[in-house]
Amino acid sequence: MQAAVPPSDPAAGFGFQSVAHIEAGIGALARLGELAAGFAPPQAAPVAMLVTDPGVRGAGLLEPALQALREQGYRTEVYDHVVADPSEQVVLQACAQAREAGAGVVIGFGGGSSMDVAKITACLAHPHNALQLAQLYGVESVRARRLPLLQVPTTAGTGSEVTRVAIVTTGASTKSGIVNRALLADAVLLDAQLTRALPAAVTAATGIDAMVHAIEAYTSARRKNPLSDMLAREALRLLGANLLRAVGHGDDLQARESMLRGAMLAGMAFDNAPVAAVHALAYPLGGLHHLPHGLSNALVLPHVLRFNAEAAATQYAELARELLPGQDGDTTQRAQAMIEHMAGLCAGSGLPTRLRDCGIERAGLALLAREAMGQQRLLQNNPRPLLEADALAIYEAAF
Ligand SMILES: NC(=O)c1ccc[n+]([C@@H]2O[C@H](COP(=O)([O-])OP(=O)(O)OC[C@H]3O[C@@H](n4cnc5c(N)ncnc54)[C@H](O)[C@@H]3O)[C@@H](O)[C@H]2O)c1
Ligand SMILES: [Fe+2]
Structure with missing residues:
Protein backbone atom coordinates (compact mmCIF):
# COMPACT_ATOMS: atom_id res chain seq x y z
CA MET A 1 0.00 0.00 0.00
CA GLN A 2 1.30 3.43 -0.83
CA ALA A 3 0.87 6.26 1.66
CA ALA A 4 -0.11 9.32 -0.35
CA VAL A 5 0.82 12.79 0.87
CA PRO A 6 -1.99 13.92 3.19
CA PRO A 7 -4.09 16.70 1.61
CA SER A 8 -3.60 19.96 3.50
CA ASP A 9 -6.44 20.36 5.97
CA PRO A 10 -7.28 24.04 6.59
CA ALA A 11 -8.48 23.19 10.09
CA ALA A 12 -5.26 21.39 11.05
CA GLY A 13 -3.22 24.52 11.80
CA PHE A 14 0.51 24.79 11.29
CA GLY A 15 3.72 26.31 12.59
CA PHE A 16 6.30 28.27 10.61
CA GLN A 17 9.48 30.12 11.51
CA SER A 18 12.22 31.77 9.52
CA VAL A 19 14.83 34.51 9.54
CA ALA A 20 13.25 37.88 10.24
CA HIS A 21 15.61 40.17 8.35
CA ILE A 22 16.76 39.74 4.72
CA GLU A 23 18.68 42.22 2.58
CA ALA A 24 18.92 41.23 -1.08
CA GLY A 25 20.22 42.94 -4.17
CA ILE A 26 23.15 43.27 -6.53
CA GLY A 27 25.84 45.16 -4.58
CA ALA A 28 24.13 44.58 -1.21
CA LEU A 29 27.46 43.41 0.23
CA ALA A 30 28.49 47.07 0.61
CA ARG A 31 25.81 47.29 3.34
CA LEU A 32 27.23 44.41 5.41
CA GLY A 33 28.75 46.73 8.05
CA GLU A 34 25.55 48.69 8.43
CA LEU A 35 23.55 45.48 8.71
CA ALA A 36 25.88 44.08 11.38
CA ALA A 37 25.70 47.33 13.35
CA GLY A 38 21.94 46.91 13.66
CA PHE A 39 22.51 43.77 15.77
CA ALA A 40 25.95 44.39 17.34
CA PRO A 41 26.98 48.08 17.28
CA PRO A 42 30.79 48.34 16.86
CA GLN A 43 30.99 50.64 19.95
CA ALA A 44 29.80 47.74 22.12
CA ALA A 45 31.07 44.81 20.00
CA PRO A 46 34.17 46.02 18.15
CA VAL A 47 35.32 42.68 16.66
CA ALA A 48 33.48 41.17 13.68
CA MET A 49 34.50 37.64 12.81
CA LEU A 50 34.08 36.18 9.32
CA VAL A 51 33.95 32.40 8.92
CA THR A 52 34.88 31.20 5.43
CA ASP A 53 37.01 28.78 3.39
CA PRO A 54 40.13 29.02 1.20
CA GLY A 55 38.11 28.69 -2.04
CA VAL A 56 35.99 31.72 -1.20
CA ARG A 57 39.07 33.67 -0.16
CA GLY A 58 40.85 32.58 -3.38
CA ALA A 59 37.92 33.84 -5.45
CA GLY A 60 38.71 37.32 -4.09
CA LEU A 61 35.36 37.75 -2.34
CA LEU A 62 36.61 38.50 1.14
CA GLU A 63 38.17 41.94 0.82
CA PRO A 64 34.99 43.87 -0.10
CA ALA A 65 33.22 42.24 2.88
CA LEU A 66 36.03 43.14 5.28
CA GLN A 67 36.11 46.67 3.91
CA ALA A 68 32.38 47.12 4.47
CA LEU A 69 32.87 46.05 8.10
CA ARG A 70 35.91 48.28 8.66
CA GLU A 71 34.11 51.30 7.23
CA GLN A 72 31.47 50.80 9.90
CA GLY A 73 34.18 50.85 12.62
CA TYR A 74 34.70 47.10 13.22
CA ARG A 75 38.03 45.37 13.70
CA THR A 76 37.89 42.22 11.59
CA GLU A 77 38.96 38.69 12.34
CA VAL A 78 38.90 35.91 9.73
CA TYR A 79 38.71 32.14 10.17
CA ASP A 80 39.29 30.76 6.66
CA HIS A 81 40.07 27.08 7.27
CA VAL A 82 36.58 25.67 6.74
CA VAL A 83 36.53 22.56 4.52
CA ALA A 84 33.63 20.83 2.74
CA ASP A 85 31.70 18.67 5.22
CA PRO A 86 33.42 20.36 8.18
CA SER A 87 34.73 18.20 11.01
CA GLU A 88 34.43 18.79 14.76
CA GLN A 89 38.05 19.86 14.76
CA VAL A 90 37.34 22.66 12.28
CA VAL A 91 34.32 23.78 14.30
CA LEU A 92 36.29 23.84 17.55
CA GLN A 93 39.18 25.74 15.94
CA ALA A 94 36.82 28.43 14.68
CA CYS A 95 35.19 28.68 18.11
CA ALA A 96 38.55 29.00 19.87
CA GLN A 97 39.64 31.75 17.50
CA ALA A 98 36.37 33.64 17.99
CA ARG A 99 36.70 33.44 21.77
CA GLU A 100 40.32 34.53 21.73
CA ALA A 101 39.57 37.49 19.46
CA GLY A 102 36.60 38.53 21.61
CA ALA A 103 34.25 38.36 18.63
CA GLY A 104 31.06 40.35 19.16
CA VAL A 105 29.36 39.31 15.91
CA VAL A 106 29.87 36.27 13.66
CA ILE A 107 29.36 36.31 9.90
CA GLY A 108 29.10 33.10 7.86
CA PHE A 109 30.55 33.89 4.44
CA GLY A 110 30.57 31.05 1.92
CA GLY A 111 28.65 27.90 1.05
CA GLY A 112 26.79 25.64 3.45
CA SER A 113 30.03 24.48 5.04
CA SER A 114 31.12 27.98 6.10
CA MET A 115 27.63 29.02 7.16
CA ASP A 116 27.21 25.87 9.28
CA VAL A 117 30.53 26.46 11.08
CA ALA A 118 29.54 30.10 11.66
CA LYS A 119 26.26 29.02 13.28
CA ILE A 120 27.95 26.79 15.81
CA THR A 121 30.75 29.32 16.41
CA ALA A 122 28.18 31.99 17.28
CA CYS A 123 26.74 29.61 19.92
CA LEU A 124 29.89 28.20 21.45
CA ALA A 125 31.81 31.52 21.48
CA HIS A 126 29.12 33.35 23.43
CA PRO A 127 30.97 34.54 26.55
CA HIS A 128 28.19 33.43 28.93
CA ASN A 129 27.61 30.00 27.37
CA ALA A 130 29.32 27.09 29.08
CA LEU A 131 28.16 24.78 26.29
CA GLN A 132 30.16 21.93 24.75
CA LEU A 133 29.71 20.95 21.10
CA ALA A 134 28.45 17.48 22.08
CA GLN A 135 25.50 19.02 23.92
CA LEU A 136 24.21 20.69 20.75
CA TYR A 137 23.70 17.52 18.65
CA GLY A 138 20.10 16.49 18.09
CA VAL A 139 16.84 18.37 17.78
CA GLU A 140 16.51 21.31 20.18
CA SER A 141 18.62 19.37 22.67
CA PRO A 148 24.72 38.06 16.84
CA LEU A 149 24.86 36.02 13.60
CA LEU A 150 24.69 37.15 9.98
CA GLN A 151 24.81 34.86 6.96
CA VAL A 152 26.08 35.71 3.48
CA PRO A 153 25.79 32.75 1.07
CA THR A 154 28.22 32.49 -1.86
CA THR A 155 26.62 29.34 -3.30
CA ALA A 156 22.97 29.00 -4.34
CA GLY A 157 22.26 25.64 -2.78
CA THR A 158 21.93 24.54 0.82
CA GLY A 159 19.72 27.40 2.03
CA SER A 160 21.72 27.12 5.24
CA GLU A 161 21.44 30.91 5.60
CA VAL A 162 17.81 30.50 6.64
CA THR A 163 17.80 27.12 8.36
CA ARG A 164 18.13 25.99 11.98
CA VAL A 165 20.38 23.16 10.86
CA ALA A 166 24.14 22.62 11.01
CA ILE A 167 25.83 19.41 9.88
CA VAL A 168 29.15 18.27 11.37
CA THR A 169 31.31 15.35 10.22
CA THR A 170 31.87 13.38 13.40
CA GLY A 171 33.72 10.31 12.13
CA ALA A 172 35.28 8.83 8.99
CA SER A 173 31.86 8.29 7.41
CA THR A 174 29.39 9.76 9.87
CA LYS A 175 27.72 13.14 10.14
CA SER A 176 25.70 14.53 13.03
CA GLY A 177 23.05 17.18 12.75
CA ILE A 178 22.21 20.03 15.06
CA VAL A 179 18.71 21.41 14.79
CA ASN A 180 18.32 24.32 17.15
CA ARG A 181 16.43 27.60 16.92
CA ALA A 182 19.59 29.35 18.17
CA LEU A 183 21.12 28.56 14.76
CA LEU A 184 18.60 30.75 12.94
CA ALA A 185 20.51 33.88 11.85
CA ASP A 186 19.61 37.42 12.89
CA ALA A 187 19.93 38.54 9.29
CA VAL A 188 20.78 37.29 5.81
CA LEU A 189 22.45 39.25 3.05
CA LEU A 190 22.01 38.01 -0.54
CA ASP A 191 24.25 39.48 -3.22
CA ALA A 192 24.32 37.53 -6.48
CA GLN A 193 27.60 39.16 -7.45
CA LEU A 194 29.25 36.84 -4.93
CA THR A 195 28.15 33.76 -6.88
CA ARG A 196 29.47 34.91 -10.26
CA ALA A 197 32.79 33.07 -9.96
CA LEU A 198 31.20 29.83 -8.76
CA PRO A 199 32.54 27.04 -11.03
CA ALA A 200 30.00 25.34 -13.32
CA ALA A 201 30.16 21.98 -11.52
CA VAL A 202 29.52 23.60 -8.11
CA THR A 203 26.73 25.73 -9.61
CA ALA A 204 25.09 22.57 -10.99
CA ALA A 205 25.44 20.46 -7.84
CA THR A 206 24.34 23.19 -5.42
CA GLY A 207 21.49 24.21 -7.74
CA ILE A 208 20.12 20.66 -7.87
CA ASP A 209 20.43 20.47 -4.06
CA ALA A 210 18.23 23.58 -3.81
CA MET A 211 15.67 22.10 -6.22
CA VAL A 212 15.55 18.92 -4.16
CA HIS A 213 14.85 21.01 -1.04
CA ALA A 214 11.86 22.57 -2.79
CA ILE A 215 10.52 19.25 -4.14
CA GLU A 216 10.95 17.35 -0.86
CA ALA A 217 9.43 20.18 1.20
CA TYR A 218 6.42 20.21 -1.14
CA THR A 219 5.86 16.46 -0.79
CA SER A 220 6.88 16.15 2.86
CA ALA A 221 4.64 13.81 4.80
CA ARG A 222 5.14 15.94 7.93
CA ARG A 223 4.68 19.65 8.61
CA LYS A 224 3.95 20.61 5.02
CA ASN A 225 1.93 23.82 5.26
CA PRO A 226 0.55 26.68 3.13
CA LEU A 227 3.66 28.85 3.60
CA SER A 228 6.20 26.11 2.89
CA ASP A 229 4.14 25.15 -0.19
CA MET A 230 4.15 28.70 -1.51
CA LEU A 231 7.88 29.05 -0.93
CA ALA A 232 8.68 25.69 -2.50
CA ARG A 233 6.66 26.43 -5.64
CA GLU A 234 8.26 29.83 -6.18
CA ALA A 235 11.70 28.40 -5.43
CA LEU A 236 11.24 25.67 -8.01
CA ARG A 237 9.99 28.13 -10.61
CA LEU A 238 13.08 30.34 -10.17
CA LEU A 239 15.57 27.49 -9.95
CA GLY A 240 14.09 25.47 -12.82
CA ALA A 241 14.10 28.43 -15.20
CA ASN A 242 17.67 29.47 -14.39
CA LEU A 243 19.79 26.43 -13.52
CA LEU A 244 21.15 25.67 -17.00
CA ARG A 245 21.68 29.35 -17.76
CA ALA A 246 23.67 29.84 -14.52
CA VAL A 247 25.75 26.73 -15.26
CA GLY A 248 26.49 27.70 -18.86
CA HIS A 249 26.76 31.48 -18.44
CA GLY A 250 28.04 32.07 -14.93
CA ASP A 251 28.32 35.80 -15.46
CA ASP A 252 24.57 36.20 -16.13
CA LEU A 253 23.71 38.13 -12.98
CA GLN A 254 19.98 37.82 -13.47
CA ALA A 255 20.24 34.02 -13.60
CA ARG A 256 22.58 34.07 -10.59
CA GLU A 257 20.18 36.25 -8.61
CA SER A 258 17.23 33.98 -9.39
CA MET A 259 19.26 30.97 -8.26
CA LEU A 260 20.30 32.65 -5.01
CA ARG A 261 16.77 33.76 -4.25
CA GLY A 262 15.34 30.36 -5.19
CA ALA A 263 17.83 28.54 -2.96
CA MET A 264 16.90 30.77 -0.02
CA LEU A 265 13.15 30.27 -0.54
CA ALA A 266 13.70 26.52 -0.77
CA GLY A 267 15.71 26.71 2.48
CA MET A 268 12.80 28.48 4.21
CA ALA A 269 10.44 25.79 2.91
CA PHE A 270 12.44 22.75 4.03
CA ASP A 271 13.36 24.24 7.39
CA ASN A 272 9.64 23.97 8.14
CA ALA A 273 8.57 21.00 5.98
CA PRO A 274 11.55 18.67 6.21
CA VAL A 275 13.30 16.81 3.38
CA ALA A 276 12.98 13.07 2.80
CA ALA A 277 14.30 10.07 0.85
CA VAL A 278 16.46 11.90 -1.72
CA HIS A 279 18.50 13.33 1.16
CA ALA A 280 18.36 10.07 3.13
CA LEU A 281 19.88 8.17 0.18
CA ALA A 282 22.31 10.98 -0.66
CA TYR A 283 23.90 11.11 2.81
CA PRO A 284 25.63 7.68 2.60
CA LEU A 285 27.17 8.74 -0.74
CA GLY A 286 28.70 11.75 1.00
CA GLY A 287 29.66 9.82 4.12
CA LEU A 288 31.17 6.72 2.49
CA HIS A 289 32.42 8.14 -0.81
CA HIS A 290 32.92 11.83 -0.03
CA LEU A 291 30.85 13.05 -2.95
CA PRO A 292 29.69 16.68 -2.67
CA HIS A 293 26.24 17.04 -1.08
CA GLY A 294 24.56 18.40 -4.24
CA LEU A 295 26.03 15.74 -6.51
CA SER A 296 24.91 12.96 -4.13
CA ASN A 297 21.39 14.34 -4.34
CA ALA A 298 21.49 14.59 -8.15
CA LEU A 299 22.61 10.97 -8.52
CA VAL A 300 19.62 9.50 -6.69
CA LEU A 301 17.01 12.16 -7.48
CA PRO A 302 15.41 10.77 -10.68
CA HIS A 303 15.18 7.29 -9.19
CA VAL A 304 13.59 8.42 -5.91
CA LEU A 305 11.10 10.55 -7.85
CA ARG A 306 10.15 7.48 -9.94
CA PHE A 307 9.78 5.44 -6.74
CA ASN A 308 7.46 8.12 -5.29
CA ALA A 309 5.61 8.76 -8.57
CA GLU A 310 2.28 7.26 -7.62
CA ALA A 311 2.15 8.37 -3.98
CA ALA A 312 3.14 11.96 -4.80
CA ALA A 313 1.47 12.20 -8.23
CA THR A 314 -0.78 15.13 -7.28
CA GLN A 315 2.11 17.15 -5.82
CA TYR A 316 4.47 16.37 -8.70
CA ALA A 317 1.75 17.37 -11.17
CA GLU A 318 1.31 20.66 -9.25
CA LEU A 319 5.05 21.26 -9.39
CA ALA A 320 5.01 20.59 -13.14
CA ARG A 321 3.08 23.84 -13.44
CA GLU A 322 6.14 25.71 -12.10
CA LEU A 323 8.72 23.78 -14.11
CA LEU A 324 6.80 23.24 -17.33
CA PRO A 325 4.14 25.94 -17.69
CA GLY A 326 1.73 24.96 -20.43
CA GLN A 327 2.30 21.23 -20.00
CA ASP A 328 -0.94 19.38 -20.82
CA GLY A 329 -2.19 16.04 -19.64
CA ASP A 330 -3.81 14.43 -16.64
CA THR A 331 -2.23 14.22 -13.19
CA THR A 332 -0.20 11.10 -13.98
CA GLN A 333 1.10 12.50 -17.26
CA ARG A 334 2.10 15.84 -15.71
CA ALA A 335 3.78 14.07 -12.77
CA GLN A 336 5.75 11.93 -15.25
CA ALA A 337 6.72 15.00 -17.23
CA MET A 338 7.97 16.67 -14.06
CA ILE A 339 10.07 13.63 -13.12
CA GLU A 340 11.64 13.31 -16.56
CA HIS A 341 12.26 17.07 -16.66
CA MET A 342 14.23 16.85 -13.41
CA ALA A 343 16.21 13.88 -14.76
CA GLY A 344 16.95 15.94 -17.86
CA LEU A 345 18.13 18.90 -15.78
CA CYS A 346 20.52 16.68 -13.79
CA ALA A 347 22.03 15.30 -17.00
CA GLY A 348 21.94 18.62 -18.85
CA SER A 349 23.82 20.40 -16.07
CA GLY A 350 26.89 18.29 -16.84
CA LEU A 351 26.93 16.33 -13.57
CA PRO A 352 27.68 12.60 -13.69
CA THR A 353 24.43 10.66 -13.65
CA ARG A 354 25.61 7.18 -12.65
CA LEU A 355 27.18 5.94 -9.43
CA ARG A 356 29.68 3.86 -11.45
CA ASP A 357 31.06 7.10 -12.89
CA CYS A 358 31.78 8.41 -9.38
CA GLY A 359 34.11 5.65 -8.27
CA ILE A 360 31.41 3.49 -6.67
CA GLU A 361 31.47 -0.32 -7.09
CA ARG A 362 28.34 -2.43 -7.49
CA ALA A 363 29.48 -4.50 -4.52
CA GLY A 364 29.18 -1.39 -2.32
CA LEU A 365 25.49 -0.79 -2.99
CA ALA A 366 24.24 -3.06 -0.19
CA LEU A 367 26.23 -1.09 2.39
CA LEU A 368 24.82 2.17 1.04
CA ALA A 369 21.29 0.79 1.41
CA ARG A 370 21.99 -0.33 4.99
CA GLU A 371 23.43 3.09 5.88
CA ALA A 372 20.45 4.87 4.33
CA MET A 373 18.17 3.03 6.79
CA GLY A 374 19.91 4.99 9.55
CA GLN A 375 18.31 8.16 8.19
CA GLN A 376 14.85 7.49 9.69
CA ARG A 377 14.59 11.17 10.71
CA LEU A 378 14.39 11.94 6.97
CA LEU A 379 12.73 8.76 5.67
CA GLN A 380 9.66 9.37 7.84
CA ASN A 381 8.99 12.48 5.70
CA ASN A 382 8.88 10.55 2.43
CA PRO A 383 5.49 10.37 0.70
CA ARG A 384 5.95 6.59 0.30
CA PRO A 385 7.45 4.29 2.95
CA LEU A 386 10.91 3.21 1.85
CA LEU A 387 12.55 -0.01 3.12
CA GLU A 388 16.10 -1.31 2.74
CA ALA A 389 15.17 -3.40 -0.34
CA ASP A 390 13.70 -0.27 -1.95
CA ALA A 391 16.87 1.69 -1.18
CA LEU A 392 18.96 -1.04 -2.78
CA ALA A 393 16.75 -1.06 -5.89
CA ILE A 394 17.14 2.73 -6.16
CA TYR A 395 20.94 2.55 -5.84
CA GLU A 396 20.95 -0.23 -8.46
CA ALA A 397 18.89 1.92 -10.82
CA ALA A 398 21.33 4.79 -10.20
CA PHE A 399 24.38 2.57 -10.69
N1 LIG B 1 22.60 23.75 7.29
C1 LIG B 1 21.86 23.21 6.37
O1 LIG B 1 20.67 23.43 6.32
C2 LIG B 1 22.51 22.32 5.35
C3 LIG B 1 21.72 21.71 4.39
C4 LIG B 1 22.34 20.92 3.44
C5 LIG B 1 23.73 20.78 3.47
N2 LIG B 1 24.47 21.39 4.43
C6 LIG B 1 25.94 21.27 4.47
O2 LIG B 1 26.47 22.26 3.59
C7 LIG B 1 27.68 21.80 3.03
C8 LIG B 1 27.64 21.91 1.54
O3 LIG B 1 27.55 23.28 1.19
P1 LIG B 1 27.75 23.80 -0.30
O4 LIG B 1 27.13 22.84 -1.23
O5 LIG B 1 27.28 25.20 -0.34
O6 LIG B 1 29.31 23.70 -0.52
P2 LIG B 1 30.60 24.21 0.29
O7 LIG B 1 30.27 25.26 1.27
O8 LIG B 1 31.29 22.99 0.83
O9 LIG B 1 31.46 24.85 -0.89
C9 LIG B 1 31.82 24.06 -2.02
C10 LIG B 1 33.01 24.65 -2.72
O10 LIG B 1 32.65 25.85 -3.40
C11 LIG B 1 33.61 26.87 -3.16
N3 LIG B 1 32.91 28.15 -3.26
C12 LIG B 1 31.87 28.58 -2.51
N4 LIG B 1 31.43 29.76 -2.95
C13 LIG B 1 32.22 30.10 -4.00
C14 LIG B 1 32.21 31.21 -4.89
N5 LIG B 1 31.29 32.17 -4.82
N6 LIG B 1 33.16 31.25 -5.85
C15 LIG B 1 34.04 30.26 -5.99
N7 LIG B 1 34.07 29.15 -5.19
C16 LIG B 1 33.16 29.09 -4.20
C17 LIG B 1 34.13 26.57 -1.78
O11 LIG B 1 35.42 27.12 -1.59
C18 LIG B 1 34.16 25.05 -1.78
O12 LIG B 1 35.36 24.60 -2.34
C19 LIG B 1 27.87 20.37 3.54
O13 LIG B 1 28.74 20.43 4.65
C20 LIG B 1 26.48 19.96 3.98
O14 LIG B 1 26.50 18.99 4.99
C21 LIG B 1 23.88 22.16 5.35
FE1 LIG C 1 20.45 19.48 0.74
Missing part, protein backbone atom coordinates in the same frame (compact mmCIF):
# COMPACT_ATOMS: atom_id res chain seq x y z
CA VAL A 142 19.58 22.44 24.66
CA ARG A 143 18.63 26.10 25.00
CA ALA A 144 21.61 27.98 23.66
CA ARG A 145 22.46 31.66 23.61
CA ARG A 146 24.58 32.93 20.80
CA LEU A 147 26.45 35.97 19.52
